Amino acid sequence: MENSQKPEEILLDINNLTFSFHTYGGVVKAVRGVSFQVKKGEIVGIVGESGCGKSVTAQCILKLNPEPPGFFEDGSIRYKGEEIVTKSDREMRKIRGMEIGFIFQDPMTSLNPTMRVGKQIEEVFVGRPEVSKAEAKRRAIEMLKLVGISDAERRYSQYPHELSGGMKQRVMIARALVGKPGIIIADEPTTSLDVTIEAQILDLLKQLQKELGTSIIFITHDLGVIAKLCDRVLVMYGGKVMERGSVRDIFYRTGHPYTHGLMHSVPRLDISKDTELEPIEGTPPDLFAPPAGCPFAARCEYAMKVCYEAQPPEFPLEEGHASACWLKHPDAPPVEWADGGKGGEA
Amino acid sequence: MEKQASQTTPLVQVKDLCKYFQISRRDILKAVDHVTFDIMRGETVGLVGESGCGKSTTGRCITQLHPPTSGEVYYEGQLVDVSSRQKRLAFCKKVQMIFQNPYASLNGRMTVKEIVGEGMRLHFSYSEKELDERVEELLNRVGLSKEHMSRFPHEFSGGQRQRIGIARALSVSPEFVVCDEPISALDVSIQAQVINMLKRLQRDFGLTYLFIAHDLSVIRYISDRVVVMYLGSVVETGETEELFAHPLHPYTQSLLSAIPVADPDVAQANQRIALKGEIPSPINLKPGCRFADRCPRAQERCRKEDPQLQDMGGGHWVSCHLAGER
Numbered sequence: 001m002e003n004s005q006k007p008e009e010i011l012l013d014i015n016n017l018t019f020s021f022h023t024y025g026g027v028v029k030a031v032r033g034v035s036f037q038v039k040k041g042e043i044v045g046i047v048g049e050s051g052c053g054k055s056v057t058a059q060c061i062l063k064l065n066p067e068p069p070g071f072f073e074d075g076s077i078r079y080k081g082e083e084i085v086t087k088s089d090r091e092m093r094k095i096r097g098m099e100i101g102f103i104f105q106d107p108m109t110s111l112n113p114t115m116r117v118g119k120q121i122e123e124v125f126v127g128r129p130e131v132s133k134a135e136a137k138r139r140a141i142e143m144l145k146l147v148g149i150s151d152a153e154r155r156y157s158q159y160p161h162e163l164s165g166g167m168k169q170r171v172m173i174a175r176a177l178v179g180k181p182g183i184i185i186a187d188e189p190t191t192s193l194d195v196t197i198e199a200q201i202l203d204l205l206k207q208l209q210k211e212l213g214t215s216i217i218f219i220t221h222d223l224g225v226i227a228k229l230c231d232r233v234l235v236m237y238g239g240k241v242m243e244r245g246s247v248r249d250i251f252y253r254t255g256h257p258y259t260h261g262l263m264h265s266v267p268r269l270d271i272s273k274d275t276e277l278e279p280i281e282g283t284p285p286d287l288f289a290p291p292a293g294c295p296f297a298a299r300c301e302y303a304m305k306v307c308y309e310a311q312p313p314e315f316p317l318e319e320g321h322a323s324a325c326w327l328k329h330p331d332a333p334p335v336e337w338a339d340g341g342k343g344g345e346a
Numbered sequence: 347m348e349k350q351a352s353q354t355t356p357l358v359q360v361k362d363l364c365k366y367f368q369i370s371r372r373d374i375l376k377a378v379d380h381v382t383f384d385i386m387r388g389e390t391v392g393l394v395g396e397s398g399c400g401k402s403t404t405g406r407c408i409t410q411l412h413p414p415t416s417g418e419v420y421y422e423g424q425l426v427d428v429s430s431r432q433k434r435l436a437f438c439k440k441v442q443m444i445f446q447n448p449y450a451s452l453n454g455r456m457t458v459k460e461i462v463g464e465g466m467r468l469h470f471s472y473s474e475k476e477l478d479e480r481v482e483e484l485l486n487r488v489g490l491s492k493e494h495m496s497r498f499p500h501e502f503s504g505g506q507r508q509r510i511g512i513a514r515a516l517s518v519s520p521e522f523v524v525c526d527e528p529i530s531a532l533d534v535s536i537q538a539q540v541i542n543m544l545k546r547l548q549r550d551f552g553l554t555y556l557f558i559a560h561d562l563s564v565i566r567y568i569s570d571r572v573v574v575m576y577l578g579s580v581v582e583t584g585e586t587e588e589l590f591a592h593p594l595h596p597y598t599q600s601l602l603s604a605i606p607v608a609d610p611d612v613a614q615a616n617q618r619i620a621l622k623g624e625i626p627s628p629i630n631l632k633p634g635c636r637f638a639d640r641c642p643r644a645q646e647r648c649r650k651e652d653p654q655l656q657d658m659g660g661g662h663w664v665s666c667h668l669a670g671e672r
Contacts, residue, residue: 049533166624194396194560196621199604203620221534224606228613247610265538267567268608269590276545277567279538283503 012038017075030056032239043216045230053239097124101176105188107168111160118156124179143174166197185217238285238295245321255323355423356384363417377403379578390555392569400578405524442515446527448507452499459495465518484513505536522554577636584662594664
């Protein structure tokens with residue numbers, strides 16, 4: 001497939017997604033009104049800390065969250081114009097794997113240890129009489145080769161425990177790709193891998209995205225990975241989108257104190273050792289009783305009275321760049337944090 | 347004269363340290379194989395490498411949690427000896443450890459006061475009141491307060507638990523602390539809090555750290571010198587700035603180029619040195635350089651001869667046959 005830019009086609013349209021879980025302690029509001037779109041062939045990154053709702057958001061798209069205890073409170077997810085929220089499990093099976101692929105976080109536990117690797121890749125074709133057994137096997141082996149597994153024919157009939165961590169993650173990617181889905185959701189696919197293997201997997205994903213024109217939703221807590229791979233980024237916190245924009249918007253024209261804090265709390269290779277890191281003090285909010293105002297207010301050094309009282313809407317900053325922060329309100333006092341991201345190099 | 351000696355003798359000397367695990371009658375896993383390095387008083391040495399390279403085992407051998415298979419560890423010039431209870435106590439008074447997983451390294455049946463006070467009871471003869479005061483002081487130091495003393499570990503978040511682990515390590519006023527990946531189990535925004543605290547504590551108490559991590563940005567930020575390990579042996583060591591600016595070993599070079607940089611322009615322009623394949627198993631290693639199978643520059647010689655650490659000047663040591671020639 002060539003990389004020609006057709007008029008941008010919206011594959012996935014998520015609107016005001018709200019998803020909660022019933023637990024013994026009450027209702028946990030994991031995702032609170034998240035909206036975003038994924039266009040054909042782009043890589044969207046979702047970044048945030050643990051418990052910010054990024055994984056739940058991703059799993060909602062394939063309805064992988066157990067219901068109950070989980071339930072959709074509100075919102076819609078449209079894939080190629082079709083509503084997903086109301087689909088039955090049977091209908092979802094047609095979408096999973098064939099239309100939308102999913103790469104799980106932990107390759108060590110997400111493969112079935114009692115099943116040969118090849119069979120797990122072929123599982124996508126179960127219940128599809130139009131794909132013959134021989135065809136399924138051919139495509140599985142082709143995928144194994146594509147993701148860079150040498151000796152694919154032999155690996156096809158091995159069990160997961162015979163493969164290393166990086167290799168298992170490649171199998172997971174092959175499994176997500178074999179149905180030639182329009183979108184792949186990758187939920188922290190490299191978190192449990194070593195840096196050199198992580199770099200290989202990231203290169204592989206980027207290359208596959210170019211060759212096959214697949215869109216990718218990439219979930220991670222690592223800003224370095226986001227910078228390397230993504231076209232557009234959502235920053236999530238406390239179940240809400242704090243900031244959205246292109247990678248360059250997020251990194252060079254940071255529009256939200258949380259994004260700023262996140263960037264400055266990791267040691268970077270080019271900072272001097274004498275500069276103190278600027279940690280974000282405090283801990284993430286309790287989602288049993290989410291705060292009435294901005295979820296970040298309690299940890300935000302710029303917080304004003306209004307931040308505790310009302311949730312900020314998203315204020316548009318530039319084309320495609322928006323920040324849910326009261327500081328961006330036209331009447332807000334002008335606040336300049338240290339250097340607006342970390343500009344300069346741009 | 348004596349003073350000078352204490353300045354030039356390293357606080358900790360690791361000499362030819364080996365730790366082998368016999369995993370079956372035939373197979374030997376060489377987790378740490380002839381590792382040698384020094385740690386000077388007051389400095390932070392970063393020990394970095396990928397999972398399974400033996401960095402944690404090295405740390406555990408230094409604190410004598412694992413008895414080394416062979417090789418020696420010297421503390422203040424003295425061979426470390428923990429053969430009797432008394433000697434072990436004396437050693438533990440000076441050397442402490444902070445563990446990676448704050449969920450597994452605190453006893454869930456002990457209160458915070460018991461956890462932090464346990465070492466003090468062993469080493470000092472405090473009265474109950476003094477003990478309370480000391481524990482409270484330590485908790486304040488690590489950003490917790492008096493109210494937390496009677497609580498149990500499950501009531502705390504990961505970052506807070508790691509603080510308890512740090513308070514426990516500092517409770518006996520040690521000189522040397524081995525930090526085994528103290529932040530890798532924590533959330534990004536919490537990591538910086540703990541790094542800053544470790545740095546502050548080092549300054550206030552004059553601590554010496556061996557900082558074990560796989561994250562190179564953190565290593566660069568916190569360490570004065572860096573030791574890079576691969577498959578159980580040291581491949582390169584040097585001053586932090588020098589090593590990051592001029593990595594000489596092909597493994598260090600590829601490791602550095604693989605770091606995801608949190609800057610889109612740099613990250614996308616960055617041409618990384620692609621490493622083929624994966625880390626081989628450390629069981630029954632082949633002779634020759636351990637990195638040879640993945641090395642982009644490997645030659646005939648690398649597969650036959652074991653490279654030795656050679657001095658490249660300025661405290662920069664490399665274990666590579668090709669290091670001299672460029």
